[in-house]
Amino acid sequence: MRVAIAGSTGSIGKQTLDVVRAAGEAGKYQVVALSANSSVDEVVAQAQSFKPKVVVIADPAARKKVAERLKLSDPKIEVVDDATQLATLADVVVNGVVGFAGLSVTMSTLKGGKRLALANKESLIAAGPVVAPLRKIAGAEIIPIDSEHCAIHQCLRSSQNYARDISRILLTASGGPFRGRSAKSLANVSVQDALQHPTWSMGPKITVDSSTLMNKGLEVIEAHELFGVSYDAISVVVHQQSIVHSMVEFRDGATIAQLSMPDMKLPIAYALEFPNRSADSFGAIDWAELSRLDFEKPDRDTFRCLDLAYQAGRIGGTAPAWLSAANEIAVESFLAEGVKWNQIASIIESTMQHHDGQIPTTVDDILEADRLARTWAAKMVAKIV
Numbered sequence: 001m002r003v004a005i006a007g008s009t010g011s012i013g014k015q016t017l018d019v020v021r022a023a024g025e026a027g028k029y030q031v032v033a034l035s036a037n038s039s040v041d042e043v044v045a046q047a048q049s050f051k052p053k054v055v056v057i058a059d060p061a062a063r064k065k066v067a068e069r070l071k072l073s074d075p076k077i078e079v080v081d082d083a084t085q086l087a088t089l090a091d092v093v094v095n096g097v098v099g100f101a102g103l104s105v106t107m108s109t110l111k112g113g114k115r116l117a118l119a120n121k122e123s124l125i126a127a128g129p130v131v132a133p134l135r136k137i138a139g140a141e142i143i144p145i146d147s148e149h150c151a152i153h154q155c156l157r158s159s160q161n162y163a164r165d166i167s168r169i170l171l172t173a174s175g176g177p178f179r180g181r182s183a184k185s186l187a188n189v190s191v192q193d194a195l196q197h198p199t200w201s202m203g204p205k206i207t208v209d210s211s212t213l214m215n216k217g218l219e220v221i222e223a224h225e226l227f228g229v230s231y232d233a234i235s236v237v238v239h240q241q242s243i244v245h246s247m248v249e250f251r252d253g254a255t256i257a258q259l260s261m262p263d264m265k266l267p268i269a270y271a272l273e274f275p276n277r278s279a280d281s282f283g284a285i286d287w288a289e290l291s292r293l294d295f296e297k298p299d300r301d302t303f304r305c306l307d308l309a310y311q312a313g314r315i316g317g318t319a320p321a322w323l324s325a326a327n328e329i330a331v332e333s334f335l336a337e338g339v340k341w342n343q344i345a346s347i348i349e350s351t352m353q354h355h356d357g358q359i360p361t362t363v364d365d366i367l368e369a370d371r372l373a374r375t376w377a378a379k380m381v382a383k384i385v
């Protein structure tokens with residue numbers, strides 16, 4: 001199988017390369033294309049090790065450096081700026097780009113009629129109405145690499161007609177590093193505190209999103225877009241152990257859950273192997289050690305981002321694009337020690353008050369919504385810092 005990886009130097013990209021490396025069968029996966037933003041040393045090392053046909057680098061200065069280095073070691077590898085090459089060369093494109101920047105890979109992969117192994121939830125959330133029709137193209141399909149949505153994808157396979165049989169989706173949330181804390185006690189938490197995720201090892205943006213529950217809010221919208229289930233039929237339950245990765249309750253009262261150790265390599269391998277399963281094990285549950293699984297309601301007053309996401313999802317149109325863009329701006333500022341952690345929700349909320357109710361029909365509409373939301377969010381940030 002020919003695999004292309006967008007965002008190869010990020011957390012998902014590196015773990016995808018681990019999955020490829022771990023695959024026992026020689027030549028089972030062939031990495032045909034890598035794309036990265038600007039991590040020159042790392043992408044050069046990856047290219048030297050995996051020998052793709054092309055390396056796509058968006059930043060011109062970084063592209064020049066990568067081209068110079070690979071010319072000496074691997075002259076056959078082309079270094080280009082055109083991300084549509086990923087879908088052209090591969091059977092499956094892993095989209096591990098961080099944030100809204102992942103949109104072009106999502107679009108070009110589906111347009112190319114290829115499987116999109118999607119870790120970049122922001123592209124689907126922001127551009128849901130524009131991405132949806134592309135999924136009807138022959139060969140185009142989305143297999144989610146979000147642990148929760150991978151779990152739901154597996155659970156839904158227990159019915160031949162899940163649209164008819166489903167009662168609700170139960171998205172599990174670890175609760176992040178601040179689970180159980182009061183709003184008051186979170187007033188002065190540091191970036192370091194927010195980056196201490198109890199169960200998952202992920203990139204900084206998504207780890208902060210986990211600490212605010214915005215990650216779960218975005219995942220609610222993602223589940224709605226992926227599976228066509230109404231917002232009233234998507235619930236969030238906090239499950240601190242991150243063993244149950246989500247559940248689906250059917251009309252007959254049966255709840256189907258997917259359980260495994262928290263390791264993103266399992267959803268990555270699932271997305272590559274579907275409809276089969278990977279021969280490699282990504283950890284087994286030790287039931288004697290585990291002994292219990294806990295569930296509780298999310299604290300929606302302290303973690304306001306969850307309901308902000310439900311609101312944006314229900315409004316639809318460009319509202320999810322606005323929400324996601326405002327969140328990116330707020331989180332960027334928090335990571336740069338600008339706004340405080342508890343101001344992230346406020347910035348998003350005040351940005352959403354300027355949402356213009358547009359219904360997007362083209363990518364340009366989405367880009368414009370994203371631009372507008374970022375402008376408003378930056379104004380809100382500037383008022384604070």
Ligand code: MG
Pocket residue numbers: 146147148219
């Ligand atoms: Mg997730």
